Amino acid sequence: MTVFADVPLAPRDPILGITEAFVADQNPDKVNLGVGVYLDAQGKLPVLECVRRAKEQVALAAKPAAYLPINGLAAYDAGVKELVFGAGSPLLERAVTVQGLGGTGALRIGAEFLRQLNAAAPVLISDPSWENHRALFTRTGFAVGTYRYYEPGVGLDFPGMLADLQDAAAGTVVVLHACCHNPTGYDLTPAQWTQVADAVQERQLVPFLDMAYQGFRDGLAADGAVVAEFAGRSVPLLVATSFSKSLSLYGERVGALSVLGQDAEEAARILSQLKVCVRTLYSNPPTYGAALAAAVLADPELRALWDAELAQMRDRIKVMRKALAERLGPDFAFVTGQSGLFSYTGLAADQMRALREQHSVYGLDSGRICVAALNEGNIDRVAQAIQAVR
Ligand SMILES: Cc1ncc(COP(=O)(O)O)c(C=O)c1O
Known part of the structure; x- marks a missing residue:
């Protein structure tokens, strides 16, 4: 035995x-x-043609696959940070981005980081949600509950969602689908996002935006606009980005976690902790997919x-x-x-x-x-x- x-x-x-x-x-x-x-x-x-061309660029620049830094390829992290918070935005100074293993890996790093801060914090996911949200946060050690989201025959249950968020205890982590809600396909309008952000601010919740489908609703900029709703308020913010679908790079595992702090000094402390999470989970991320995504993000033509x-x-x-x-x-x-x-x-x-x-x-x-x-x-x-x- x-x-x-x-x-x-x-x-x-x-x-x-x-x-x-x-x-x-x-x-x-x-x-x-x-x-x-x-x-x-x-x-x-x-x-994608943009990826095919990025592959040519990356091949030309082929180097031995040395270890990347713990937080990933610098050009990739910088490119994703600008995608999430906007090029030239003053937010960039107090935001940090680390490369992750797809959107799932980004969510997992974020969950690990949040657990270190407050393992007793409740986590709320939408009802229903992507199955792995519950599994991932539960496995990390959180008690996971739900907020209302979908009503059969109706679609989005926005009054229910808002009421549940307004009822949530301070410090509750709220996992939100930024667009293209999985599994229902029902999204919030910009006005509804404002109400959600109001509730998050009033109740002092911790929003964790899952951006697994940026670009699939109305385009990269329009879908990314939800970030500004939260970033414009004095709330903490976590964003998990995935390029699995948007660059059709599923198996390359290309994602990133971005976290917005109150100022640059706080952001530096957050980054130091994210690096500890990554180091103990898988040490450092893979090179190829990030190099492709970085090329697409940096080259205006691509x-x-x-x-x-x-x-x-x-x-x-x-x-x-x-x-x-x-x-x-x-x-x-x-x-x-x-x-x-x-x-x-x-x-x-x-x-x-x-x-x-x-x-x-x-x-x-x-x-x-x-x-x-x-x-x-x-x-x-x-x-x-x-x-x-x-
Ligand atoms: C809502 C949601 N979040 C995260 C992910 C994870 O994406 P990735 O394949 O990049 O890990 C998915 C993938 O299906 C998803 O639907």
Whole structure:
């Protein structure tokens, strides 16, 4: 008998479990709408042109892969900081950015840092939220609760959300989806963001913005504008950026954590602690993806190209939303009012199971489908399958 004898078998990750079932399915017309990945009109993972050109630049500058500093590639951190807080902004002086392993790694560094400061702080995530929010903050040692966010048949439950934030204890960490809410697709309006920021300030909460989809709602600048709502007030602020979707660099694990302090001196102390977190978690981050993202962020031509390619991706998603709504009738008109990669269809778990088992269309039991995986070649099948299980 060893310490491993009683290791319990952990449940399968719900999303990756669906992918496994999809891979095992022999139906040649199977469709995977389970994973949060943007696919192009041909159903392929795109290589963005801005990234292809960045690869040429990075190849020209190829150097041995020495260790990066603990907080990551300096040019990358500087580029992300400007993306988050605005080039030339006075906020840059009191903000710090560290490279992270994707958006998840950025959230994890932030969670670790916050736990060191106050392990007893409550953490609130939206109901529902990306599954990993709860798991990640729980695993870090926090008690995780929820604020109301979605009401079936209605969409965003903004009064409920606001009431729950206004009720939260001082010091509560509030995880907020900056745009393209995962899993529902329902976002706040700018006026609603102002009300949330008011509540955060009044109640002295700690906002943690998850920006996993910057650029997929209205564009980089418009989607990033939510940061200013919080940064303009004397509240602490954490922002987790991911380039997984926006640069289609999923496996390179490119993300960053940005933290805004009260002044430059406080920011320096925050950075020193973030470095301790990183050092003890994985020592220092990988080189390649950050070099690519840094090149795109720094080169005005590549940056403009990136903006244009993001516009193409979001336009394609909008076209697919419209096409799905047209095929499914007025009951599904709500799909066009959601944004980002996902749609909460309102279908129940047994209907989602029937979609998988009888039609080889794979979405999550929660009713979430990834509309960014729809294309002209599969949309009729998907719409017919949804009609059949309704
Ligand atoms: C809301 C949200 N946050 C964070 C992430 C993590 O992104 P990454 O793949 O960069 O770790 C995702 C990815 O699906 C997400 O949907």
